[in-house]
Amino acid sequence: MQGALFKHTTSADGTPIGWRQLGTGPAIVIAHGAISTGEQWLPVAQILAEHYTVMLVDRRGRGLSGDAADYDLSTEVADLDAVLAAAGPGAAVIGHSYGAIIAAAAAAAGADISALILYEPPLPVVDLIAGDACTSCAAAVAAGEHERALSIMLTDIVNMDEPDLADLRQTPMWERMVDLVPTLPRELRAIDGLVGDLDRFTTIQQRTLLLLGETTAQYQVDATRFLVERLPAATRVEIPEQAHFAHVAVPGTVADAVRSFLGGA
Known part of the structure; x- marks a missing residue:
């Protein structure tokens, strides 16, 4: 750089x-x-x-x-x-x-x-941000299914629609995000932990x-x-x-x- x-x-x-x-x-x-x-x-x-x-x-x-x-x-x-x-x-x-x-x-x-x-x-x-999606995401990470975990996060939490998700999968940004997925579950748990x-x-x-x-x-x-x-x-x-x-x-x-x-x- x-x-x-x-x-x-x-x-x-x-x-x-x-x-x-x-x-x-x-x-x-x-x-x-x-x-x-x-x-x-x-x-x-x-x-x-x-x-x-x-x-x-x-x-x-x-x-x-x-x-x-x-x-x-x-x-x-x-x-x-x-x-x-x-x-x-x-x-x-x-x-x-x-x-x-x-x-x-x-x-x-x-x-x-x-x-x-x-x-x-x-x-x-108003409510939990990740909720059940956090559990699903963590399970996917534990199983080594990082692309599935990322898809869960982007669709169920960020509310990205399928056409935009499909476009993202074709970009270099997708692979960089997949590499970082192991850090995701702990951050989702921290967000939901702020309730109250x-x-x-x-x-x-x-x-x-x-x-x-x-x-x-x-x-x-x-x-x-x-x-x-x-x-x-x-x-x-x-x-x-x-x-x-x-x-x-x-x-x-x-x-x-x-x-x-x-x-x-």
């Missing part, structure tokens, strides 16, 4: 956490979602790097980072805290999907974050941008509304004609929304 620096730090449990770093200026740390790595956000990062130092984290269990047997949401919050310590005071954080839950949890716990951008954190504000523990997110004080795709799943709409109605400094921006992966489909639109938000401080 031309122009990127590869850096590491160590999380509280001794796990190495790595990231790709681009650009110069105020720091932005990006926490990606499930079944992906920081590289999924590279098109957005390359635009933001014109004015910011962008740190594309590979969350534990993939890419540049290590892993450990013990896992829960607090483990990943500690990982993000370690990267923020390396970034220096007052970094902004972008979190997507499960990465947005991690970012929100870190902010709620008092992390030194100047501004928060959350793209569709799947908080279970959502008040923690209402303590976020940082100004927060909530990105929402116009055509996204209803549970994402519900989660975004939950935060907009409860956070003291929240702004909601809808991305036209997009769902959960606008950063892949229209990176310029996402980067513009981030720059406009951060530049308006």
